[in-house]
Amino acid sequence: MTNTFEDIAQQAKLLFIIGSNTTEQHPIFGMQLRQAVKQRGVPLIVADPRRIPITQFATIHLRHRPGTDTALLNGLMNVLVTEDLYDKEFVAARTEGFEELRDRLAEYTPEYVQEITGVPAEKIRQAARLMAATKPGALMYAMGITQHTSGVGNVMSCANLQMLLGNLGVPGGGVNPLRGQSNVQGACDMGGLPNVYSGYQSIALEASHKKFEAAWGAVPPADKPGLTVVEMMNAAEQGKVRAMYIFGENPMLSDPDINHVRHCLEALDFLVVQDIFMTETAQLADVVLPGASFAEKEGTFTNSERRVQPLRRALDPLGESRPDWEILAEIGARTLALTGQAKAAAEAPHGGWEYLNPAEVLDEIAALTPSYAGIRHGRLAHAPKGLQWPCPGEDHPGTPILHVGKFARGLGKLTPVDWLPPPELPDAEYPLLLTTGRVLWHYHTGTQTRRSGGLSAIAPEGYIEMHAEDAARLDVTTDDMVEVKSRRGQVNVKVEITEKVQPGVVFMTFHFAESAANLLTNASALDPVAKIPGFKVSAVRVTKLSPDGAPAGVCESC
Numbered sequence: 324m325t326n327t328f329e330d331i332a333q334q335a336k337l338l339f340i341i342g343s344n345t346t347e348q349h350p351i352f353g354m355q356l357r358q359a360v361k362q363r364g365v366p367l368i369v370a371d372p373r374r375i376p377i378t379q380f381a382t383i384h385l386r387h388r389p390g391t392d393t394a395l396l397n398g399l400m401n402v403l404v405t406e407d408l409y410d411k412e413f414v415a416a417r418t419e420g421f422e423e424l425r426d427r428l429a430e431y432t433p434e435y436v437q438e439i440t441g442v443p444a445e446k447i448r449q450a451a452r453l454m455a456a457t458k459p460g461a462l463m464y465a466m467g468i469t470q471h472t473s474g475v476g477n478v479m480s481c482a483n484l485q486m487l488l489g490n491l492g493v494p495g496g497g498v499n500p501l502r503g504q505s506n507v508q509g510a511c512d513m514g515g516l517p518n519v520y521s522g523y524q525s526i527a528l529e530a531s532h533k534k535f536e537a538a539w540g541a542v543p544p545a546d547k548p549g550l551t552v553v554e555m556m557n558a559a560e561q562g563k564v565r566a567m568y569i570f571g572e573n574p575m576l577s578d579p580d581i582n583h584v585r586h587c588l589e590a591l592d593f594l595v596v597q598d599i600f601m602t603e604t605a606q607l608a609d610v611v612l613p614g615a616s617f618a619e620k621e622g623t624f625t626n627s628e629r630r631v632q633p634l635r636r637a638l639d640p641l642g643e644s645r646p647d648w649e650i651l652a653e654i655g656a657r658t659l660a661l662t663g664q665a666k667a668a669a670e671a672p673h674g675g676w677e678y679l680n681p682a683e684v685l686d687e688i689a690a691l692t693p694s695y696a697g698i699r700h701g702r703l704a705h706a707p708k709g710l711q712w713p714c715p716g717e718d719h720p721g722t723p724i725l726h727v728g729k730f731a732r733g734l735g736k737l738t739p740v741d742w743l744p745p746p747e748l749p750d751a752e753y754p755l756l757l758t759t760g761r762v763l764w765h766y767h768t769g770t771q772t773r774r775s776g777g778l779s780a781i782a783p784e785g786y787i788e789m790h791a792e793d794a795a796r797l798d799v800t801t802d803d804m805v806e807v808k809s810r811r812g813q814v815n816v817k818v819e820i821t822e823k824v825q826p827g828v829v830f831m832t833f834h835f836a837e838s839a840a841n842l843l844t845n846a847s848a849l850d851p852v853a854k855i856p857g858f859k860v861s862a863v864r865v866t867k868l869s870p871d872g873a874p875a876g877v878c879e880s881c
């Protein structure tokens with residue numbers, strides 16, 4: 324996030340949520356946003372194909388078709404430009420590329436955007452005018468924006484909009500991706516990406532390559548970035564990756580196209596899974612290593628707002644489990660010894676894997692990562708709210724809001740983005756658009772939440788949400804069993820008739836192994852830059868099942 328939860332909740336004059344089920348998936352911040360609406364009267368615009376709990380509080384709900392976000396955002400910007408409502412001062416002083424953007428936006432008139440998105444042109448005008456009249460406004464986005472083969476373009480369009488509105492570098496504004504796990508921001512910051520070292524230092528930059536080589540003794544080649552998740556699976560299938568060490572992930576339920584994932588994992592010569600439970604993925608492993616859970620270890624988590632916070636141990640690790648970093652460090656040390664690299668590593672200032680505790684790990688991070696340079700365990704012990712990076716020195720207070728006065732690259736780059744249709748859309752054979760996501764009660768693949776009796780009592784099984792019009796055509800009603808089929812696989816699941824989805828669109832979660840949505844999703848098309856799959860759009864066919872489970876004929880009209 325460019326901003327903080329607090330400045331948005333307390334100072335934003337307008338809230339724009341696009342592609343985030345904020346109250347169910349980010350309940351605390353969701354509650355704060357709801358309070359901003361109810362207590363401060365802040366107007367809220369929500370762009371989401373579904374009716375979700377937060378849309379109840381929305382001044383305007385832009386209910387577009389899944390996979391049409393860039394068109395919608397371009398439409399909003401078209402109105403800002405044609406009605407001369409954009410922030411000319413900000414655009415002139417802080418950005419470049421306005422002319423190119425303006426020229427590309429010309430095509431995206433509200434009427435044309437209505438054709439693509441299904442949102443009435445007048446509503447698009449209304450929303451753009453409200454955004455221009457009410458500033459600063461904060462934009463929040465999540466997986467509804469990123470989980471598309473056009474995910475990068477969608478994110479750039481969010482940035483374009485906020486720059487045109489002059490909503491960056493100020494409290495109550497910003498482009499704010501709501502991150503999913505307690506430490507997913509930290510995992511990215513630490514180089515858990517194929518092309519960067521910690522703090523987003525590019526592996527291809529000679530200076531960073533040399534720096535890490537000197538620090539560690541050896542590093543991978545600068546011109547060979549690693550692979551992303553879906554690419555790794557494909558490489559396993561092709562025999563290019565022969566061993567995998569997976570920890571803290573359960574791709575047998577969470578990756579797209581599970582039939583394909585199983586095939587890829589089975590093609591490996593060696594699979595190690597480190598988890599706190601025996602998952603669907605761990606069952607395929609040659610070796611399972613027991614990690615200790617968050618409550619049983621120490622270290623730091625970095626949250627959505629770049630806030631590094633200490634994690635304190637509440638329990639001793641159960642059984643033979645150990646904190647992940649300890650297991651990883653021991654494997655690292657043994658691998659160096661087995662490959663004859665231990666001596667070279669021992670001679671480098673930060674080589675080797677001998678850490679006494681997480682504080683020593685953070686010291687190394689600080690030494691090698693400019694944005695974390697001032698963050699140490701000793702300091703965090705006296706900083707009750709943690710420290711927000713960039714925090715370049717021990718006396719630096721941290722940076723709550725990014726891009727104040729200046730962007731990291733100097734001027735903000737306005738980048739024209741064209742709308743591209745998703746790679747797979749409904750057709751005669753697979754007539755419904757499936758979008759996927761979550762519910763409040765469960766967490767991802769359910770390894771943790773489905774072990775909770777209370778949560779499982781509330782949400783024991785999966786459903787496919789369907790509009791009454793589609794249900795009538797298929798002759799099904801709530802709680803009927805249907806078969807859902809895509810070009811990749813099929814699942815049986817119960818129907819829930821609901822106004823939450825629009826006609827032609829169905830929704831499933833990926834929480835339940837018995838009705839795994841990812842048997843249906845598509846792994847064959849990825850965003851060209853981020854390599855994220857399009858979890859939010861696939862085409863499916865739904866067939867009513869007779870009570871004994873056999874398909875009962877196919878609907879004529881769909």
Ligand SMILES: Nc1nc2c(c(=O)[nH]1)N[C@H]1C(S)=C(S)[C@@H](COP(=O)(O)OP(=O)(O)OC[C@H]3O[C@@H](n4cnc5c(=O)[nH]c(N)nc54)[C@H](O)[C@@H]3O)O[C@H]1N2
Nearest residue numbers: 342343344348373389390465466467503760761763766767
């Ligand atoms: N209870 C609970 N909370 C969670 C999680 C969980 O599993 N359970 N997971 C965590 C993680 S890792 C993450 S990443 C976050 C995810 O948090 P969110 O991204 O907020 O949740 P999702 O359910 O993935 O989808 C968000 C919204 O996108 C909408 N949507 C679908 N298709 C489109 C589209 O094409 N465009 C737009 N604009 N919107 C679309 C859906 O209707 C939904 O409301 O949640 C985190 N919090």
Ligand SMILES: Nc1nc2c(c(=O)[nH]1)N[C@H]1C(S)=C(S)[C@@H](COP(=O)(O)OP(=O)(O)OC[C@H]3O[C@@H](n4cnc5c(=O)[nH]c(N)nc54)[C@H](O)[C@@H]3O)O[C@H]1N2
Nearest residue numbers: 571572573577597598599614616617759760767768770858
């Ligand atoms: N169809 C569809 N698929 C999706 C998505 C979607 O919206 N739709 N969303 C995607 C997104 S945003 C995400 S983040 C992924 C999530 O996908 P995953 O990360 O694969 O899902 P989780 O169930 O959270 O799996 C985490 C695993 O870590 C284990 N674990 C928990 N704590 C610890 C620990 O401290 N140490 C170790 N070693 N293990 C631990 C848990 O037991 C669990 O097995 O799913 C993706 N898949």
Ligand SMILES: [Mo]
Nearest residue numbers: 502503504507
């Ligand atoms: Mo996520």
